[in-house]
Amino acid sequence: MIYDRLQTVSVPARKLFAVIVHEVHHGPLHPKREGTATPPEILEACGLDVGEFYILLDMLTQAGLIGVSSSYPFEEIRLTPEAKDALG
Amino acid sequence: MADQPDGTQQAIDYSQHIPNNVDLANDRTLQRALERWQPAFLNWWDETGPANTNNLQVYLRTAVSVDRDGWANFGYVRMPEYRWGIFLTPRDENRKIHFGDHKNEQAWQDVPGEYRSPLRRIIVTQGDTEPASVEQQRLLGATCPSLYDLRNLFQVNVEEGRHLWAMVYLLHRYFGRDGREEAEALLQRRSGDANNPRILTAFNERTSHWLAYYMFTFFTDRDGKFQLAALAESAFDPLARTTKFMLTEEAHHMFVGESGVARVLQRTCEIMREQNMTDPSQVRAQGVIDLETLQRFVNFHCSVTLDLFGSEVSSNAASFYTGGLKGRYGETNITDNHALSNDSYAIQEISDGAMVNRQVPALTALNARLRDDYIREIQAGLDRWNRIPERFGIPFRLTLPHVGFHRKIGSFAGHFISPDGRLLSREDWESQSAGWLPSDRDHEFVGSLMGRVVEPGKFANWIAPPVRGINNLPIEFEYVRFN
Numbered sequence: 343m344i345y346d347r348l349q350t351v352s353v354p355a356r357k358l359f360a361v362i363v364h365e366v367h368h369g370p371l372h373p374k375r376e377g378t379a380t381p382p383e384i385l386e387a388c389g390l391d392v393g394e395f396y397i398l399l400d401m402l403t404q405a406g407l408i409g410v411s412s413s414y415p416f417e418e419i420r421l422t423p424e425a426k427d428a429l430g
Numbered sequence: 431m432a433d434q435p436d437g438t439q440q441a442i443d444y445s446q447h448i449p450n451n452v453d454l455a456n457d458r459t460l461q462r463a464l465e466r467w468q469p470a471f472l473n474w475w476d477e478t479g480p481a482n483t484n485n486l487q488v489y490l491r492t493a494v495s496v497d498r499d500g501w502a503n504f505g506y507v508r509m510p511e512y513r514w515g516i517f518l519t520p521r522d523e524n525r526k527i528h529f530g531d532h533k534n535e536q537a538w539q540d541v542p543g544e545y546r547s548p549l550r551r552i553i554v555t556q557g558d559t560e561p562a563s564v565e566q567q568r569l570l571g572a573t574c575p576s577l578y579d580l581r582n583l584f585q586v587n588v589e590e591g592r593h594l595w596a597m598v599y600l601l602h603r604y605f606g607r608d609g610r611e612e613a614e615a616l617l618q619r620r621s622g623d624a625n626n627p628r629i630l631t632a633f634n635e636r637t638s639h640w641l642a643y644y645m646f647t648f649f650t651d652r653d654g655k656f657q658l659a660a661l662a663e664s665a666f667d668p669l670a671r672t673t674k675f676m677l678t679e680e681a682h683h684m685f686v687g688e689s690g691v692a693r694v695l696q697r698t699c700e701i702m703r704e705q706n707m708t709d710p711s712q713v714r715a716q717g718v719i720d721l722e723t724l725q726r727f728v729n730f731h732c733s734v735t736l737d738l739f740g741s742e743v744s745s746n747a748a749s750f751y752t753g754g755l756k757g758r759y760g761e762t763n764i765t766d767n768h769a770l771s772n773d774s775y776a777i778q779e780i781s782d783g784a785m786v787n788r789q790v791p792a793l794t795a796l797n798a799r800l801r802d803d804y805i806r807e808i809q810a811g812l813d814r815w816n817r818i819p820e821r822f823g824i825p826f827r828l829t830l831p832h833v834g835f836h837r838k839i840g841s842f843a844g845h846f847i848s849p850d851g852r853l854l855s856r857e858d859w860e861s862q863s864a865g866w867l868p869s870d871r872d873h874e875f876v877g878s879l880m881g882r883v884v885e886p887g888k889f890a891n892w893i894a895p896p897v898r899g900i901n902n903l904p905i906e907f908e909y910v911r912f913n
Contacts, residue, residue, distance in 0.1 A: 370489070370504045371897065372907035380897045385685045386491055387502050389678030392685050393810050414817050415692040416897050 344428035347405045354394070355401040361388045362408060362419055363429060377426075378418040438520045438671070441495050449515030451496060452599070463602050464516075467613055471595070472510065474617045478565045480587055481572065484510055487911035488584045491682075493517055493592075496675050506911065512588045516599040518671040527665040529761050529768035530754040537667040541604050545753055548746075549666055550605050552755060554612050555629055556661065557597030558619065559654060560590045562633035563646070565621035570643055573880035575890035579640070581909035582686045586647065589679045596672045604668065631838070632734045640893075641694065641719060641876050645731035647687030648811060653738045655680045656759055656804045663757025688811055689896065694719055695815055696894040699822040708824075717891045719876060721819070721826045726868045728828055729849055732808065733836035739801035741840045742777045747796040758796065759803040775799055778833065779841035785834070785853055797840075805833065836867065884912065 348356055362379050369383035385395060399419070402408045407425050411418050421429065442451045447465060454461045476484070487506040494503040496517050525537040541549055564587050574580035594616065601609035619626050622634045632650060637643050658673040658680060698718045707713060710720035740747070750756040751770065758764060766773070773792035778785060792799070809830055816827045832851035834842035846859035849866050868876075879892045887906030889895045895905060 370491075371905065373905065374897060382685065382689065382896060386682050389681045391681055392688055393807060396814070412897075413821055414814055415689045416696075416894075418897065 344407070344425055347407055347425075351401045351405050351407070352398075354390075355398045355405075358384075358388060358390065358395070358398045359402055359407055362402070363421065366419075366421060375418060378420045380419065381415060381417055384419070438518055442493060442515065442517055444494075444513060444515075446515075449513045449517075451517050451520075454516065457603075460603055463610060464599070467598060467602070467610075470614070470617050471514070471591075471598075474561065475510065475564075475591060478561070478568060478620065479591070480509065480564075480570075480584060481568050483571060483584070484508065485913055486584075487913060489581055489907075489909045490585055490588060493675075493679070496520065509584060509588060512591070514588070514592050514595050516595055517592075517675050518668065519674040521667065521671060525667060525670075527754045529663065529757050530665070530752045531769075532665055532754040533768055535665075537670070538665050539667055541666060545666070545755060546605070548750060548753070549669070549755055550601070550608060550612065552661065552750070553597050553600050553605075553669065554616070556654075556657060557594055557601070557612075557616050558629045559633050560594040560597065561616060562619075562621045562628040562630075563637075563651075564590050565628075566633065566635065566637040566646075567643060570637065570640060573640065573882055574884065575640060575880075575893045576883050576888065576895070577886055577907075577909040578889075578896055578905060579690070579893075580884070583643070584910070586683050586686060589683070592679070593676050596676055600668060600672060630738060632738055635734070638873060639877050639880050640690070641724075641727055642731075644687050644690030644694065645727050647683050648691055649687070649731040649735040649808065650738070651680065651683045651687060652808065653735050653804065655684065656739075656800055656807075659759050660756045660761075660800060663761040665754030688814070690893075691724070692815055692818060693894040693896065694892065695721075695724065695818045695828075697892060698724070699819050699824055700894065702824060703822045714875060717879060719879070719892055721824075721828075723868070723872050723876070725828055726866060726872060728812075729831045729835065730867050732831055734838075736801060736805075736833060737837060737839040739804065739840075740797045742779070742798040742801075743790055743794045743841070744797045745794060748791075748793040751793060751796055759800055777841065780834075780845050780853065783853065785847075785851065801833075805830065831866070836863075884910070 361384055365379035365383045365387055366377055369379050371380050371383045374380060385392065399410065403410055406422055409420050409422055438451055442449050446455060448454060448468060485508065488509060489504060490507045490512065491502045491504050492513060496519050527533055527535050527537055567583065567587060570583055571580055574583065598613045598616065601613045619628050621628045622636060627634045637646055655677060658677050662670050662673040662677060664670045698713065698721060701716045701718045702708060702713060705716060710722045713720040761768065770792040774789040775792040775795035775798065776787045776789055777795055777798045778787055812828050812830060819826050831849035832847055834845060834847035834851065835849050837843050846854040846856055848854055881890060883890045886908045897905060
């Protein structure tokens, strides 16, 4: 199912998803809520434009791959339970 | 071992004296020239880089690869030991020039004689901005609002230093003795120096407090991004490949600016809502920056940055484009003939005491076009900022000033235009402009808030923490260690 969802988003969005998965576990911002990644660490890790980042974030949210809580610019990004399960 | 025929590698070789992915070890003349420049660079950093920081251990990101999907490595570093080096995006053997008179020719791996002088000028002008911003921000560390912000400042500083290396590599590698002399001069000019200033005016202003710094990284660093993006289209392939990697690092600098201003806004709105107040003087009395002052700083930083795009109508910009030296923003993705020979572009200017639109040849309007692309992007940033007062139910919205407001360069220079685009007399301007631009008292007030906060997890009162930690606690990581 996760594979199907990834097929629905663009290649840059898939790349961002890969970065989010990494930053959820290894992001350099400390401390933070377990299982979350934040814009500062994601943007440092991928070098995406801020505007483009938010567009791709929306795509991933709509595809049910991530969930975003808290408001700009303090978003906390976590994998959806389905994405988390699929990635082990 | 090189991945590419020209020696460029994805991974960066850190075993060398000068880290690089351009196989420097096999070009001993160039290597020796750069190794002679390196101590001068370190002297410059010591003299004009972040003040009193040589012994600090800073949690910095270092590039370990030019691959966009996995290039960052984090760890504690003393800044003078940061591995500044030379990193180019790997070469595409089949890359063709895709605009101008040389369209469809193979991209140049060396500098054609006829373009030597303008290309050197472009590289020197870009290169000059990199050390300038480090010099402008030299004293900010003394008034940092948190360790997190201090670390971000230093990350930006070391990367601006690396961007200087990027331009110096091109000068040494492709411009011979002239290039070496220009590389020396890049370390000799000083931001704000009356006798030997930096080339562009905006880079001679001191960044005197953190609000100015955040505004600078949002507005002025973004001009750098647009210039780099235009150079990333260049027919001169080493320049294009150098600037592509610089853009990756630049993205974070702009996030520092955008999120910095957003956090200032957040804190101000929190106080306004908690205390149920809107009067700027009451808001200031709470030790936060009132929204009207933020608007004045937006007006100032936006207008001085628009000047960096140069004159709206420019024959130099036209010849850079036709020569293939500098493209449009996103040139590769634009669907036209990439020649612009018969196209026109609308610019605004003052004629007979009125603001008018005039169609000019698109080739001569490339500066205006790049500036208009830039304005669209900063407007999107302001729209994100404005979500914050909206969320708090505060009707105030930040706005961009009119493109003609407070301009010193281009068709609006010498005219008096209000932020909402009204053409004014000199007298009207003089009586009203204090309300539109930050005054000395505004700077004094903002400066008065800038106490140094270096206790892990603590933040100055005038700015919100970057993210909410567990149970809404501030983040506590020791991003900078004082030994």
